[in-house]
Amino acid sequence: MKFALKRTAKESPRAGEIYSMSFEERQTASPPAPLLKILPAKFLGEGSQRTPPLLKTSFRFQERGQGVRRGRIKSMPYNFCPRCGHELVLREKDDARLRPTCLNCKYTVYANPGLAVGVLVTDEKKRVCLILRGEEPRLGYWGLPAGFMEGDETAENGAVRECFEETGLEVALDGLFEVYSFAHPNRTRSGLLIVYRAHIIGGAPRAGTDTTDVKFFAADEIPFDALAFPTHRAALERWRKGLV
Numbered sequence: 001m002k003f004a005l006k007r008t009a010k011e012s013p014r015a016g017e018i019y020s021m022s023f024e025e026r027q028t029a030s031p032p033a034p035l036l037k038i039l040p041a042k043f044l045g046e047g048s049q050r051t052p053p054l055l056k057t058s059f060r061f062q063e064r065g066q067g068v069r070r071g072r073i074k075s076m077p078y079n080f081c082p083r084c085g086h087e088l089v090l091r092e093k094d095d096a097r098l099r100p101t102c103l104n105c106k107y108t109v110y111a112n113p114g115l116a117v118g119v120l121v122t123d124e125k126k127r128v129c130l131i132l133r134g135e136e137p138r139l140g141y142w143g144l145p146a147g148f149m150e151g152d153e154t155a156e157n158g159a160v161r162e163c164f165e166e167t168g169l170e171v172a173l174d175g176l177f178e179v180y181s182f183a184h185p186n187r188t189r190s191g192l193l194i195v196y197r198a199h200i201i202g203g204a205p206r207a208g209t210d211t212t213d214v215k216f217f218a219a220d221e222i223p224f225d226a227l228a229f230p231t232h233r234a235a236l237e238r239w240r241k242g243l244v
Helices: 015-019 023-028 155-167 230-243
Strands: 003-006 060-063 088-092 098-102 114-122 128-133 146-148 169-182 191-203 211-217
Touching: 114 155, 114 169, 114 230, 128 155, 146 155, 155 169, 155 191, 155 211, 169 230, 191 230
Parallel strands: 114 191
Antiparallel strands: 003 060, 088 098, 114 128, 114 146, 128 211, 169 191
16 A cells, blocks of 8 residues: 655644754744544544644645545654654554654554543442542543553552542452543543442542542532543443432
8 A cells, every 4th residue: 555745735844854953943843734534534533632743743645545545643652762762754554554663673653542440439328439630631620539550550459549549548349340431532542441349448538649629429419510531421320320
């Protein structure tokens, strides 16, 4: 499969030109223009870019082959190879996707989904624990105690850790509640949220480093209009239905 590289009018510098800019020039350069779609729609979602504009490519491709739709290349997560430090370029791989590739050591950067874990923890009055977010994204909105896993822990350990960090509560897990797929509108990567049922075994409610409040809500008190994420809403709606 071959593609012809085209540039459009009023387009910002090529990726290669950005690498040769000074730091000051990079700060004032125009953001690259969006890319036309060349890949099947099922592989690429819609939404804004997460990577800073200067890390995005600014090429447009014209299809020469058959059977491939135009598709938007979201972004390049790195400018340089994390293995050897050589410049990265976009190259089409065997799976028909353009990926940042190092021509020096042949390393390919894959944008793998993020893995988040959370807990649906209730007290003796069957009220669910929610935290008020103190940081972006979704500052000032309510959500389940949840966060991204560390690379050296299990999902279960991560869920317990996140709950303690955000609420001050020590919990024991009661099993898997549900797994949700997500893609935030301001991010290019998708991810999974693993939610566990849990009960309190120690600690006391208190705000954490990235939360400003911890509160227990009865099923009819949950602030659905002020929830941070659709996955949290889905989990709480399912939990509420189970109580009826």
